[in-house]
Amino acid sequence: MSPLAVRNPYDNADDDDSHHGEGGGPDRPLLTEIDHIAIAVHDLGDAIDTYRETFGAVVEHREVVESDGVEEALLRVAESYVQLLTPTRDDSPVAKYLERKGEGIHHVAYRVDDCAEALAAVKAQGHPVIDDAPRPGSRGTTVAFVHPRAICGTLIELVQE
Amino acid sequence: MSPLAVRNPYDNADDDDSHHGEGGGPDRPLLTEIDHIAIAVHDLGDAIDTYRETFGAVVEHREVVESDGVEEALLRVAESYVQLLTPTRDDSPVAKYLERKGEGIHHVAYRVDDCAEALAAVKAQGHPVIDDAPRPGSRGTTVAFVHPRAICGTLIELVQE
Numbered sequence: 001m002s003p004l005a006v007r008n009p010y011d012n013a014d015d016d017d018s019h020h021g022e023g024g025g026p027d028r029p030l031l032t033e034i035d036h037i038a039i040a041v042h043d044l045g046d047a048i049d050t051y052r053e054t055f056g057a058v059v060e061h062r063e064v065v066e067s068d069g070v071e072e073a074l075l076r077v078a079e080s081y082v083q084l085l086t087p088t089r090d091d092s093p094v095a096k097y098l099e100r101k102g103e104g105i106h107h108v109a110y111r112v113d114d115c116a117e118a119l120a121a122v123k124a125q126g127h128p129v130i131d132d133a134p135r136p137g138s139r140g141t142t143v144a145f146v147h148p149r150a151i152c153g154t155l156i157e158l159v160q161e
Numbered sequence: 162m163s164p165l166a167v168r169n170p171y172d173n174a175d176d177d178d179s180h181h182g183e184g185g186g187p188d189r190p191l192l193t194e195i196d197h198i199a200i201a202v203h204d205l206g207d208a209i210d211t212y213r214e215t216f217g218a219v220v221e222h223r224e225v226v227e228s229d230g231v232e233e234a235l236l237r238v239a240e241s242y243v244q245l246l247t248p249t250r251d252d253s254p255v256a257k258y259l260e261r262k263g264e265g266i267h268h269v270a271y272r273v274d275d276c277a278e279a280l281a282a283v284k285a286q287g288h289p290v291i292d293d294a295p296r297p298g299s300r301g302t303t304v305a306f307v308h309p310r311a312i313c314g315t316l317i318e319l320v321q322e
Contacts, residue, residue: 026217033239056187078194103314105266153264
């Protein structure tokens with residue numbers, strides 16, 4: 001069997017493959033879970049109260065991440081988290097986000113088996129990244145951020161537990 | 162035992178309960194899963210290609226929702242979805258979102274056991290809603306949207322499968 005005859009099992013069923021070219025993606029799904037959605041808020045205590053009082057959601061983990069200038073609270077939802085995020089200093093990217101856009105969804109984090117592998121897959125497609133190499137995240141994870149210009153205007157974090 | 166002595170098991174561990182009052186939230190978590198994150202995109206085919214070529218993610222379901230003026234593609238990630246969302250007409254709310262903000266994360270959808278119950282919990286806290294009652298969503302779900310003014314600037318959809 002010619003390698004050219006092997007159809008990528010993750011290709012979509014539509015017939016218009018004209019712009020897909022060879023090597024149409026990884027040969028298995030790299031995203032194993034929505035790790036968290038991060039919501040930028042002005043007051044972490046108020047946001048935690050709102051999620052508890054409205055939805056009965058409670059904090060499983062809380063951490064200050066000095067390197068990013070944020071304090072986060074993780075509310076568990078099944079195997080994922082809602083991450084409430086507030087700046088700890090004025091020059092934090094989250095402070096600038098709040099100033100520019102107000103409270104709202106800041107980024108989505110996808111859980112991956114291997115952060116370096118997923119980051120390499122992003123770069124292999126020519127997408128701009130924020131972190132050129134994986135680095136420590138909160139709660140002992142290894143993370144890398146992809147630039148929002150890269151994929152549908154979305155700030156994406158890749159999280160390896 | 163006096164009912165007043167019953168501590169809500171979903172209360173946080175901190176001691177500052179001064180502004181929590183009675184009935185500090187539902188007596189069980191209402192959010193059972195991140196159902197999906199919705200990403201507004203200009204071109205659904207291009208966005209699908211990007212997710213496949215970069216992450217090996219593929220379309221599990223595709224649907225035009227005439228009432229909302231959108232076409233959506235659902236990419237499965239564990240028990241959740243990435244919902245790529247594009248307008249089908251110029252007066253669609255997603256068309257206006259794209260015009261105003263460009264591509265990006267449009268809303269987060271939480272899966273709930275009972276959409277009416279979750280919507281009632283939102284209203285009971287005095288939060289403004291977009292849908293006053295549950296209505297049909299895509300793929301046979303029952304849904305209701307909460308106004309982004311309500312909870313941390315986030316457009317929230319409640320999804321009952």
